[in-house]
Amino acid sequence: MNWLPIMILIPFLFALFVPLIYKRLAPRFHTGWFVFFVPLTLFIYLLRFIPAISKGETVHITLPWIPSVGINYSTYLDGLGLIFGLLITGVGTLVILYSIYYMSKHREALHNFYVYLLLFMGAMLGLVFSDNILVLYVFWELTSISSFLLIAYWSQRKKSRQGALKSMLITIFGGLAMLAGFIMLSMMTNTYSIREMLTAIDGITTNLLFLPAMILILLGAFTKSAQFPFSTWLPDAMEAPTPISAYLHSATMVKAGIYLVARFTPVFGGSSEWFWMVSGVGTITLLYGSVNAVKQTDLKALLAYSTISQLGLIMSLLGLGSAAMYFGYGDESTMYAVAVLAAVFHLLNHSTFKGSLFMVVGIIDHETGTRDIRKLGGLMNLMPISFTITIIGSFSMAGLPPFNGFLSKEMFFTAVLQAANLNVFNMETYGMLFPVIAWVASVFTFIYCMILVFKTFTGKYQPKRLEKEAHEAPIGMLIPPIILASLVIAIFFFPNVVSKYLLFPAVDAILPAFAQNEGVHVKISAWHGWNTELFMTIGVVVLGVFMFRLLKKWIRIYGVIPQALTLDHLYNQGLEKIESISYRLTNRYMTDSIRDYLVYIFTFMVLLVGGAIWLLNGISFDSSNDAPISMYEAGLVAGIIIAACTVLFSKSRITSLIAVGSLGYLVSMLFVIFRAPDLALTQLVVETVTTALFLLCFYHLPELSKNIGRMRFKATNLIISIGVGMVVTILALSANGNRLFDPISSYFEDSYELAGARNIVNAILVDFRGFDTMLEISVLCIAGLGVYTLIKLRLTGRDKE
Amino acid sequence: MKKPNDVILHSVTKVAVVIILTFSIDLFFAGHHDPGGGFIGGLGFASALTLLFLSFNIEWVRENIPIDFKVVTASGVLIAVLTGLGSLIFDAPFLSQTFDYFNLPIFGKTELATAVIFDFGVALAVIGTAVTIILSIAEDR
Numbered sequence: 001m002n003w004l005p006i007m008i009l010i011p012f013l014f015a016l017f018v019p020l021i022y023k024r025l026a027p028r029f030h031t032g033w034f035v036f037f038v039p040l041t042l043f044i045y046l047l048r049f050i051p052a053i054s055k056g057e058t059v060h061i062t063l064p065w066i067p068s069v070g071i072n073y074s075t076y077l078d079g080l081g082l083i084f085g086l087l088i089t090g091v092g093t094l095v096i097l098y099s100i101y102y103m104s105k106h107r108e109a110l111h112n113f114y115v116y117l118l119l120f121m122g123a124m125l126g127l128v129f130s131d132n133i134l135v136l137y138v139f140w141e142l143t144s145i146s147s148f149l150l151i152a153y154w155s156q157r158k159k160s161r162q163g164a165l166k167s168m169l170i171t172i173f174g175g176l177a178m179l180a181g182f183i184m185l186s187m188m189t190n191t192y193s194i195r196e197m198l199t200a201i202d203g204i205t206t207n208l209l210f211l212p213a214m215i216l217i218l219l220g221a222f223t224k225s226a227q228f229p230f231s232t233w234l235p236d237a238m239e240a241p242t243p244i245s246a247y248l249h250s251a252t253m254v255k256a257g258i259y260l261v262a263r264f265t266p267v268f269g270g271s272s273e274w275f276w277m278v279s280g281v282g283t284i285t286l287l288y289g290s291v292n293a294v295k296q297t298d299l300k301a302l303l304a305y306s307t308i309s310q311l312g313l314i315m316s317l318l319g320l321g322s323a324a325m326y327f328g329y330g331d332e333s334t335m336y337a338v339a340v341l342a343a344v345f346h347l348l349n350h351s352t353f354k355g356s357l358f359m360v361v362g363i364i365d366h367e368t369g370t371r372d373i374r375k376l377g378g379l380m381n382l383m384p385i386s387f388t389i390t391i392i393g394s395f396s397m398a399g400l401p402p403f404n405g406f407l408s409k410e411m412f413f414t415a416v417l418q419a420a421n422l423n424v425f426n427m428e429t430y431g432m433l434f435p436v437i438a439w440v441a442s443v444f445t446f447i448y449c450m451i452l453v454f455k456t457f458t459g460k461y462q463p464k465r466l467e468k469e470a471h472e473a474p475i476g477m478l479i480p481p482i483i484l485a486s487l488v489i490a491i492f493f494f495p496n497v498v499s500k501y502l503l504f505p506a507v508d509a510i511l512p513a514f515a516q517n518e519g520v521h522v523k524i525s526a527w528h529g530w531n532t533e534l535f536m537t538i539g540v541v542v543l544g545v546f547m548f549r550l551l552k553k554w555i556r557i558y559g560v561i562p563q564a565l566t567l568d569h570l571y572n573q574g575l576e577k578i579e580s581i582s583y584r585l586t587n588r589y590m591t592d593s594i595r596d597y598l599v600y601i602f603t604f605m606v607l608l609v610g611g612a613i614w615l616l617n618g619i620s621f622d623s624s625n626d627a628p629i630s631m632y633e634a635g636l637v638a639g640i641i642i643a644a645c646t647v648l649f650s651k652s653r654i655t656s657l658i659a660v661g662s663l664g665y666l667v668s669m670l671f672v673i674f675r676a677p678d679l680a681l682t683q684l685v686v687e688t689v690t691t692a693l694f695l696l697c698f699y700h701l702p703e704l705s706k707n708i709g710r711m712r713f714k715a716t717n718l719i720i721s722i723g724v725g726m727v728v729t730i731l732a733l734s735a736n737g738n739r740l741f742d743p744i745s746s747y748f749e750d751s752y753e754l755a756g757a758r759n760i761v762n763a764i765l766v767d768f769r770g771f772d773t774m775l776e777i778s779v780l781c782i783a784g785l786g787v788y789t790l791i792k793l794r795l796t797g798r799d800k801e
Numbered sequence: 802m803k804k805p806n807d808v809i810l811h812s813v814t815k816v817a818v819v820i821i822l823t824f825s826i827d828l829f830f831a832g833h834h835d836p837g838g839g840f841i842g843g844l845g846f847a848s849a850l851t852l853l854f855l856s857f858n859i860e861w862v863r864e865n866i867p868i869d870f871k872v873v874t875a876s877g878v879l880i881a882v883l884t885g886l887g888s889l890i891f892d893a894p895f896l897s898q899t900f901d902y903f904n905l906p907i908f909g910k911t912e913l914a915t916a917v918i919f920d921f922g923v924a925l926a927v928i929g930t931a932v933t934i935i936l937s938i939a940e941d942r
Contacts, residue, residue: 677836678836678837678838678841681828681836681837681841682840682841682844685841685844685845685848686844688848689844689847689848689931689935692848692935693935693938695855696938700941755898755900756833756900756901756912756914757834757916758834759834759835759837759838761836761838762833762837762838763916765838765839765840765920765923766838766839766898766919766923767898767916770896770898770919771895771896773881774878774881774885774896774919777877777878777922777923777926777927778878780874780926780927780930781875781877781878781926781929781930783930783934784871784874784929784930784931784933784934785871785933787933787934787938788871788933788937791937791938791940792937794941
């Protein structure tokens with residue numbers, strides 16, 4: 001028995017216990033210690049899969065959930081899922097350790113914090129291990145929701161709430177688009193399983209839905225991974241506590257979009273649309289993020305833009321690598337497949353260096369009380385360990401040796417240079433843009449990395465502008481970034497160990513055509529002679545140092561860009577417009593008048609039901625099997641008609657009420673004649689109880705106006721009421737005339753043998769259709785509680801006034 | 802408000818309520834083979850209570866029947882769902898009902914059906930909902 005599906009659910013299970021632990025043990029015991037062991041256990045559990053996965057094995061377990069519509073809780077573990085799973089649990093462990101020192105156990109509502117965090121962790125694990133796309137979608141939205149809750153964790157701050165709302169609106173919008181794409185995809189391939197889709201891809205590339213499905217799924221990926229122009233939510237999400245920013249908004253959740261693109265590369269890859277959209281958007285995002293990061297004064301905002309830019313880098317690598325799918329397996333395509341390897345490699349590297357940088361920025365914020373670059377400076381001597389970690393993280397991000405960022409950056413340059421030589425997809429015209437943009441973006445990346453290090457740690461120490469006296473953080477807070485920083489260096493020296501056990505299996509999962517042959521087994525090395533890539537890096541460093549020196553001279557250029565053109569401004573304007581338009585539209589028809597609402601309901605019913613009968617040629621009256629009408633029946637119907645007319649024309653409420661009551665009793669008499677004692681009994685009692693209810697309600701109704709006789713004649717109301725009457729009558733008569741299926745009543749006639757009950761009606765109610773009854777009484781219960789709550793709410797509201 | 806003279810109403814109600822209550826319990830148990838059942842039985846029961854509320858004042862009835870009818874509703878639904886879950890223990894589909902014949906000391910050969918338990922839940926839910934609605938509207942002054 002493999003425990004993988006249960007392991008995914010463990011965070012959810014623990015989330016149930018967190019509030020209990022918190023209630024019992026806080027504030028003596030930090031709740032984080034309890035949560036800490038969840039990702040740690042999962043991390044060790046996943047580590048055990050490495051040997052098997054690196055040999056090319058995969059794990060696939062399916063538990064039926066709703067098998068009748070093809071939705072199964074199926075988990076699938078391959079190289080791609082494993083590397084994400086290790087990131088989620090590994091970084092998760094470190095982040096929780098960090099949060100134990102970051103979040104005060106005296107002041108913070110830790111139970112909420114850790115419940116949301118575990119919720120996120122479980123959702124993220126489910127997302128990367130799901131094979132069924134609908135299950136994947138559920139986990140996908142759950143990450144958006146838990147991210148919303150975590151960003152708004154300090155909900156008393158207005159900015160937190162706004163940032164949370166923004167991130168949710170954008171990511172959920174993308175998620176819904178993705179769902180539509182998923183449905184189209186399953187329509188084309190007749191399956192919900194990603195693995196089964198791969199076997200059906202050959203037939204779908206010419207399908208009419210292929211392109212729309214691709215665009216919609218990419219929308220989901222781009223919004224989640226904060227790609228241009230959806231990147232605007234990520235800087236605002238920095239209002240979350242720093243452990244969350246380090247975890248969700250740099251290491252894991254924003255990489256879900258990358259995961260999705262990687263996962264669907266075997267499905268869509270090889271087409272020029274996929275190539276251009278993924279690599280194009282990725283490259284634009286890379287440039288946009290790095291250029292914008294330079295002007296930030298808030299350290300976390302700087303890191304947010306740098307995350308956007310790095311995500312763009314990974315995305316564009318995946319796009320460029322998808323060209324390998326076009327060529328199929330061969331020497332030529334291996335050069336492009338290296339781009340995919342670089343993408344996975346940089347994904348890992350980015351999580352290590354960016355995670356450590358976020359944690360250090362959190363330490364600076366925690367120990368000095370500010371993240372504003374203008375107030376910081378000269379911390380080098382006061383916080384030496386943090387300084388060292390920042391150097392390692394930033395220089396890795398800038399692409400300098402001896403850090404892992406250098407390796408993946410060089411591979412990135414290789415990939416864009418290769419892409420420039422590509423002669424398909426119109427690349428011969430635009431191909432040169434890729435290396436140029438990549439190089440420019442790298443220069444800006446270098447500059448903001450230098451800002452991060454030197455503006456914070458060198459220069460003049462300004463104790464008067466800080467809220468607290470700066471000092472080094474406690475050791476527990478430093479351990480997680482130290483671990484990540486040592487990984488940054490370790491990966492530089494032993495890249496091929498990492499690639500053998502983690503990267504190659506992941507690349508095999510992204511490019512199955514290569515896995516079937518030999519796979520993309522390229523040796524990663526720090527030194528490969530004086531080639532173009534190295535000269536590009538040297539150029540980046542030289543120009544970067546030069547521009548960083550002259551930063552004060554040209555930083556003012558950013559002020560030239562008008563406020564009206566920023567993405568933030570566009571988003572805010574758009575949101576405002578949508579809100580005001582929908583407000584006006586809703587006010588048009590939500591008039592608070594029950595009469596209007598009844599008009600809508602009945603008009604809709606007449607149009608829908610009447611239209612359906614009309615269009616489907618359902619009108620057919622068949623009186624051949626009808627029983628003859630007896631005298632009693634005729635008399636009762638006449639009585640019913642008289643009672644109904646009395647309701648219409650009576651001038652006092654009591655008269656109407658009595659008429660309604662007698663109408664009900666007459667109907668139940670009709671049931672008696674048709675020998676349905678159960679129905680008749682029920683109808684009698686229901687009439688009695690509702691009459692009592694009506695009497696009670698009288699108290700609240702206004703006086704009937706005296707001039708009711710001169711009530712204005714309303715043509716629309718007349719048409720609607722006649723229409724409803726006609727539709728219902730036609731419906732009832734046609735139901736008798738259209739017998740499409742054999743009646744099922746013969747089955748119920750055996751009720752004595754089947755249910756031991758001679759009363760068929762009751763046997764149907766409690767046994768044959770017991771499910772209906774159960775849901776009916778649930779509805780009844782909800783309705784009763786609803787009436788109770790509404791009235792009690794109104795009463796308490798009145799008391800307050 | 803002047804106190805209405807309703808001796809006749811009170812006297813009749815006292816007798817009628819007992820009859821209606823007995824009748825609705827009878828209806829409830831008759832449901833298996835004859836007209837009746839949880840829904841009708843429950844409604845009859847609720848109408849007896851309504852009669853009490855109408856003829857005597859609500860506070861008086863409340864004091865003498867100190868039951869929270871919201872709880873009655875909820876426990877009715879709970880019983881119905883639990884009987885459904887009960888069938889899962891015996892590896893039968895959700896909400897399967899069964900019955901058998903037993904020789905009981907006084908009643909002789911008697912049929913016992915699990916459907917009655919489910920029906921009891923239905924009856925409780927109906928009583929609870931009807932009375933809850935009537936009481937909350939009546940108390941809304």
